[in-house]
Amino acid sequence: MITDKDLDFLYYITPEKYRFKLDGGKDPNASLNYEKKKQLQQKLLKCSKYEFIETIIKVFKNKYANAQNIWLITIDYDIVSKTQTPLRKDLKNVVFDFRNEVKNIANVKKDYLNNLFIEFDSVLPELENTIVASLKGKVLNKDFNNSKTVFYISNSPIQKIEITSNSFHMFINKNSFIDYGRY
Template sequence: MTSTITDKDLEILYYITPQKYRTMLDGESDPKTMENLNKEEYLEELLLKSSLNNLITTIVKIFKNKYANPMPIWTSIVDYEINTKKENSKRNDIKKLKFDFQYGVENDFGGSTQYLDNLFIEFAFPFQNFKSIIKTSLQGKSFTENSSNNKTVFTINNSPILKIEITDTSFLLFIDKNSFIDYGQ
């Protein structure tokens, strides 16, 4: 049951909530709130049910040209235990994951907020042809590739993705915090 995730499905990750709807407690809410919520839930369902190959390809694709709102991705594959602050995978093919959110960027109102600094995924089983999957995902970007000790590092130029480190059982994506965009979520 692998449905293709289209560019249209991903558009919701770049939706900027208009400023006039962000701060008012009793004011109007964004008229697109329900429509956007439905689009996010649909994308979350697609990401949860997609193949591991498709999930990784999509994650690279959405960050390679522009910082995306990472929350729908997080929600789709993470089962978060609030008491222990532990992130568990909702997927059987992912053994361990960690979305590393850090403070250090300003939101549009000058306040400090969090951005996705890096994302780590450990697979339940070794991944075949992983290098070629990453290379294909990075098409259109210039990057360098260095391999040693079963680890390959892709360093990407002119991208929100600083680098991607892979082994046959793990994926680690590093984001440039200067690429942060405040989507007002």
């Protein structure tokens, strides 16, 4: 089971003195966070598809997380072709859509996660129930649009989630972006 403690490094804010200087020294928490990242990666590779989705929702439900870290541990990225290949074999497709539209404290544009699309290799009959349970405590409005079920979420960095029988598409409110510094 993936716990909040497994996810705490996703909300770690790199101190300013380690962010902007090439010779600023190494953040003493970097090694610990790297180990936590590797441990979470192993858990995400082995957990059920439902727990994978629960974890993705948990990560963004109440606070924007360092999405670069989730990206780094769930896909293999080919920098030349810009292809994102899921590390899990039961995922057909994973696309992290980062946009360079927000500025950090140094007034430099930063990438934020605009949306995340996941296509599964099979139908997930309990996907809707998993999403509702994962968003417990949030105000949800549910709508149907063609073959998609759409959940609109209030008071959350997650703006909406669209699902089909074998896909999950989460959209993030860019105003919830937090600059965590390095990843």
